[in-house]
Amino acid sequence: MAEVKLSGISKSYDGGKTWVIKDVNLSINDGEFVAFVGPSGCGKSTLLRMICGLEDITSGELSIKGERVNDLSPHERHVGMVFQSYALYPHMTVEKNMAFGLKLAKADESVIDQRVNDAARMLQLETFLPRKPKALSGGQRQRVAIGRSIVQQPSVFLFDEPLSNLDVSLRVQMRQELAGLHRRLKTTSIYVTHDQVEAMTLADRIVVLSPLGPKDSTNLEQVGPPLELYNRPANMFVAGFIGSPQMNFLDGHLESSGTERAVITLKTGDTVEVNCDAHSAKAGDKVFVGIRPEHISAQFSSMDNNESGKNRILTKIVAEELLGSESFIYCHHEAALGAIIIRVMEITSKPHDQSLSVSLPPKCCHLFNEEGTAFPRAGLPEVF
Amino acid sequence: MAMVQPRNLKYRVWCARVGLWAFLAVTLFPFFMIISISFRAGNFATGSLIPENPSLEHWSLALGIPWVNADGSITEPFFPVLTWLWNSIKVAFFSSALILILSTSSAYAFARLRFRFREHMLTAMMILQMFPAVLALVAIHALFEKIGHYLPWLGLNSLSAVTISYIGGLALHIWLIKGYFETIDNSLEEAAAIDGATPWQAFRLVLLPLSVPILAVVFILAFITAIGEYPVASVLLHSMDKLTLAVGSRQYLNPQNYLWGDFAAAAILSGLPITIIFVLCQRWIVGGLTAGGVKG
Numbered sequence: 001m002a003e004v005k006l007s008g009i010s011k012s013y014d015g016g017k018t019w020v021i022k023d024v025n026l027s028i029n030d031g032e033f034v035a036f037v038g039p040s041g042c043g044k045s046t047l048l049r050m051i052c053g054l055e056d057i058t059s060g061e062l063s064i065k066g067e068r069v070n071d072l073s074p075h076e077r078h079v080g081m082v083f084q085s086y087a088l089y090p091h092m093t094v095e096k097n098m099a100f101g102l103k104l105a106k107a108d109e110s111v112i113d114q115r116v117n118d119a120a121r122m123l124q125l126e127t128f129l130p131r132k133p134k135a136l137s138g139g140q141r142q143r144v145a146i147g148r149s150i151v152q153q154p155s156v157f158l159f160d161e162p163l164s165n166l167d168v169s170l171r172v173q174m175r176q177e178l179a180g181l182h183r184r185l186k187t188t189s190i191y192v193t194h195d196q197v198e199a200m201t202l203a204d205r206i207v208v209l210s211p212l213g214p215k216d217s218t219n220l221e222q223v224g225p226p227l228e229l230y231n232r233p234a235n236m237f238v239a240g241f242i243g244s245p246q247m248n249f250l251d252g253h254l255e256s257s258g259t260e261r262a263v264i265t266l267k268t269g270d271t272v273e274v275n276c277d278a279h280s281a282k283a284g285d286k287v288f289v290g291i292r293p294e295h296i297s298a299q300f301s302s303m304d305n306n307e308s309g310k311n312r313i314l315t316k317i318v319a320e321e322l323l324g325s326e327s328f329i330y331c332h333h334e335a336a337l338g339a340i341i342i343r344v345m346e347i348t349s350k351p352h353d354q355s356l357s358v359s360l361p362p363k364c365c366h367l368f369n370e371e372g373t374a375f376p377r378a379g380l381p382e383v384f
Numbered sequence: 385m386a387m388v389q390p391r392n393l394k395y396r397v398w399c400a401r402v403g404l405w406a407f408l409a410v411t412l413f414p415f416f417m418i419i420s421i422s423f424r425a426g427n428f429a430t431g432s433l434i435p436e437n438p439s440l441e442h443w444s445l446a447l448g449i450p451w452v453n454a455d456g457s458i459t460e461p462f463f464p465v466l467t468w469l470w471n472s473i474k475v476a477f478f479s480s481a482l483i484l485i486l487s488t489s490s491a492y493a494f495a496r497l498r499f500r501f502r503e504h505m506l507t508a509m510m511i512l513q514m515f516p517a518v519l520a521l522v523a524i525h526a527l528f529e530k531i532g533h534y535l536p537w538l539g540l541n542s543l544s545a546v547t548i549s550y551i552g553g554l555a556l557h558i559w560l561i562k563g564y565f566e567t568i569d570n571s572l573e574e575a576a577a578i579d580g581a582t583p584w585q586a587f588r589l590v591l592l593p594l595s596v597p598i599l600a601v602v603f604i605l606a607f608i609t610a611i612g613e614y615p616v617a618s619v620l621l622h623s624m625d626k627l628t629l630a631v632g633s634r635q636y637l638n639p640q641n642y643l644w645g646d647f648a649a650a651a652i653l654s655g656l657p658i659t660i661i662f663v664l665c666q667r668w669i670v671g672g673l674t675a676g677g678v679k680g
């Protein structure tokens with residue numbers, strides 16, 4: 001059991017000219033399950049590999065169980081890693097794969113047998129012990145890779161997109177198994193994924209990373225429990241990354257603001273009222289209004305009602321995705337960054353190019369300043 | 385295979401067969417010719433493929449057994465052919481083993497480690513390898529002569545000198561093994577490191593077992609090259625009992641007297657160790673060793 005502390009962790013591959021990871025500060029509690037999410041190429045794997053010891057840390061300090069481990073080998077850090085590619089030893093049986101580390105450490109035969117069998121039972125791999133990896137399915141291979149980590153009884157589990165090579169139904173099943181495993185073992189775990197559903201369902205806390213721009217001082221965007229990230233994203237990057245389909249943004253400027261509510265005039269002249277504390281900004285400042293697809297309500301019944309009133313904007317349908325249980329409607333609006341996506345429960349097809357009046361409930365709106373930083377939301381229950 | 389084939393396929397298959405048979409005939413004819421010459425009484429390079437009066441004369445002499453001629457006279461073996469064969473095998477075996485060890489370890493360095501001038505060294509090795517070893521004959525001779533002053537067992541006219549000089553042909557093998565190492569996912573060795581393996585253990589217990597096919601290929605290639613090598617050995621070796629078979633068998637072909645029959649028998653003998661090594665190593669040359677380990 002161990003806590004992991006990252007202070008000022010940075011990584012550069014070319015001796016300081018360009019940075020992949022910059023100034024990441026994070027403290028992971030004992031037994032916690034933390035997920036690193038971010039778009040592909042933002043440095044999640046690099047950060048994980050630095051924690052593992054497969055990549056050296058350019059600057060900053062990493063400690064596990066309160067001990068500085070920057071200069072320790074992966075084995076000395078007592079970490080276990082599960083690779084996206086499984087990385088099983090192809091010439092060894094499942095049993096030998098799992099026993100490899102213990103054999104190297106010259107553990108007793110009885111200890112090795114017991115730990116391997118325990119892990120095999122936990123992962124339902126008992127019947128596959130004498131097989132070579134090539135005679136296993138993808139899910140079984142990934143379970144062997146997990147088993148290989150478990151038998152070492154590491155103080156921290158590291159997972160680098162362990163499920164992304166599996167098909168969808170297997171991924172859902174393995175996700176459940178991983179959650180169950182963590183409930184049982186309660187080992188501190190760090191899980192890298194680009195799949196926010198995996199992060200939302202598995203993690204106690206999510207760490208959102210962004211690709212490092214030339215001017216950015218860090219690529220750590222926000223750390224928090226899944227629902228807090230959903231309800232109180234700290235900036236437009238997190239707001240757009242968490243939630244699917246992604247949040248809609250509307251371009252406008254501040255008309256008036258207070259601690260409870262703010263009024264925004266969109267580029268198109270529509271006014272929108274939001275329940276956000278924007279008193280730190282002054283009237284006339286450029287802002288972005290954000291609202292999630294599931295929070296917009298569309299008035300199909302009043303489709304011929306072409307009036308665009310308060311918190312109600314007039315859009316034009318450009319495309320739709322009918323998923324059976326729900327539908328996503330893609331609409332065009334002059335002030336929107338990209339298309340506005342609306343989730344509706346109706347499953348009937350709508351004619352294209354038709355105008356659609358949608359309303360944006362003030363309670364559900366987010367507000368961001370020109371740099372993309374969120375204003376605090378007002379009127380949200382404290383539990384979030 | 386139920387793929388629909390164009391109608392004139394049969395005709396094309398026959399064309400291919402005829403072509404292949406012709407090709408086989410061209411490659412195999414010299415081989416049968418040499419076998420035929422070695423069983424032919426007298427020393428004639430030409431004659432029918434099935435010897436008219438077959439004789440074991442040349443084989444007997446090659447194997448060091450005096451031959452009783454039809455008229456009762458006895459022909460002693462001219463040359464110690466079996467000693468030459470043994471010399472060849474020793475040189476080929478030890479040089480291939482050394483080549484294998486050295487090229488595997490340098491290939492590991494080039495494939496897995498990052499160091500300065502890595503790319504340059506690889507290119508330089510390739511370019512240097514393009515000059516035929518013959519160009520260095522003088523240098524090799526001078527070098528081993530000098531060494532002989534200090535270490536007589538490694539001087540001129542010693543098999544160890546030949547063995548060492550054959551190691552010079554390393555670069556090609558390094559490239560070959562390096563290419564194979566690079567197809568093996570690095571994450572396997574990373575997993576081993578996390579499991580507590582030292583780099584040496586990861587190399588020996590994970591990378592090497594997966595590289596057996598290419599190691600077998602390199603060993604066979606080095607062995608074949610060493611058995612057949614003539615220029616360097618002919619310059620370094622001169623006493624009768626130190627020659628390799630490739631150098632020694634030329635003794636049969638002096639301008640006054642071409643002993644074709646004995647030469648043929650010696651030539652076939654020199655193919656023997658290659659065949660044995662190949663048969664022994666063949667079972668290591670298998671595909672799919674790395675299957676199932678990683679999914680990319």
Ligand SMILES: Nc1ncnc2c1ncn2[C@@H]1O[C@H](COP(=O)(O)OP(=O)(O)O)[C@@H](O)[C@H]1O
Pocket residue numbers: 013020038039040041042043044045046047
């Ligand atoms: N060995 C390396 N040398 C130089 N750049 C690298 C190296 N490895 C990764 N990078 C760069 O670091 C960035 C982050 O990579 P990675 O951590 O693999 O991203 P992620 O796992 O989030 O998709 C990428 O832009 C990649 O190009």
Ligand SMILES: [Mg+2]
Pocket residue numbers: 044045046161
């Ligand atoms: Mg990655």
